[in-house]
Amino acid sequence: MQNEIAQLPWQIYRETLHNKGFVIIDNFLSEEQCDALRQQYDNPGLYRKTITMERYRFGKGEYKYMKYPLPPLIQSLREAVYEQIVPVANQWMEQVKSDTRYPPKLSELHELCAAHQQVLPTVLILKYQQDGFNTLHQDLYGDIFFPLQMVFMLTEPEADYSGGEFVITEQIPRAQSKANVLKPRKGSVLIFATNYRPVKGTQGYYRVNMKHGVSTVHNGQRFSLGVIFHDALT
Numbered sequence: 001m002q003n004e005i006a007q008l009p010w011q012i013y014r015e016t017l018h019n020k021g022f023v024i025i026d027n028f029l030s031e032e033q034c035d036a037l038r039q040q041y042d043n044p045g046l047y048r049k050t051i052t053m054e055r056y057r058f059g060k061g062e063y064k065y066m067k068y069p070l071p072p073l074i075q076s077l078r079e080a081v082y083e084q085i086v087p088v089a090n091q092w093m094e095q096v097k098s099d100t101r102y103p104p105k106l107s108e109l110h111e112l113c114a115a116h117q118q119v120l121p122t123v124l125i126l127k128y129q130q131d132g133f134n135t136l137h138q139d140l141y142g143d144i145f146f147p148l149q150m151v152f153m154l155t156e157p158e159a160d161y162s163g164g165e166f167v168i169t170e171q172i173p174r175a176q177s178k179a180n181v182l183k184p185r186k187g188s189v190l191i192f193a194t195n196y197r198p199v200k201g202t203q204g205y206y207r208v209n210m211k212h213g214v215s216t217v218h219n220g221q222r223f224s225l226g227v228i229f230h231d232a233l234t
């Protein structure tokens with residue numbers, strides 16, 4: 001899996017991340033891998049915490065945080081994609097004139113997280129049913145955060161559910177927000193900015209704040225797997 005990931009045209013994906021703050025890679029997971037992950041939703045041994053989204057007013061639906069050790073497929077995806085996108089994260093830090101630099105390996109990011117008491121895995125699997133949705137948010141879990149994250153689509157739009165678009169908003173300084181509405185197919189991965197992206201202005205780069213969420217699912221069931229790279233305090 002790690003070798004297959006390394007073979008993808010990452011230079012193009014990195015450019016898209018720079019230009020738009022998100023990129024969709026189709027057919028990243030097979031049908032079988034998606035179905036297997038989805039079936040694991042009901043395997044209680046895999047999870048450390050279940051969140052009913054209504055309770056926190058996060059939306060409507062349910063998600064579960066995985067425990068360490070992660071299933072081998074997810075562990076290797078998380079490591080391999082991190083290594084490909086860490087140059088984007090570092091270039092963003094440079095552009096916004098931050099001193100933060102991210103290490104080349106995910107294990108090194110996790111050492112940094114651990115030094116800030118962030119040791120719990122943030123990988124989560126989400127399930128939305130009819131009328132489910134996810135309010136616009138940012139996945140920050142402590143002082144240490146990696147500025148990009150990914151989400152895998154485990155179900156197929158129109159066939160498995162309707163509605164349920166992935167929404168990313170860009171809050172342009174001194175203007176109203178712009179929305180990007182995405183409908184990635186089953187097996188696709190979407191990589192996107194966790195809190196902001198740099199945009200070139202007349203006087204260097206400025207930060208455009210980004211949030212993401214999921215619009216209302218009208219029918220059916222929508223499953224996704226969110227992979228955040230930093231670990232959490234709680």
Ligand SMILES: O=C(O)CCC(=O)C(=O)O
Pocket residue numbers: 126134139150151166212213214223224225226227
């Ligand atoms: O269900 C989705 O597509 C989005 C889930 C989410 O907020 C995330 O993975 O961070």
Ligand SMILES: [Fe+2]
Pocket residue numbers: 137138139212226
């Ligand atoms: Fe999220």
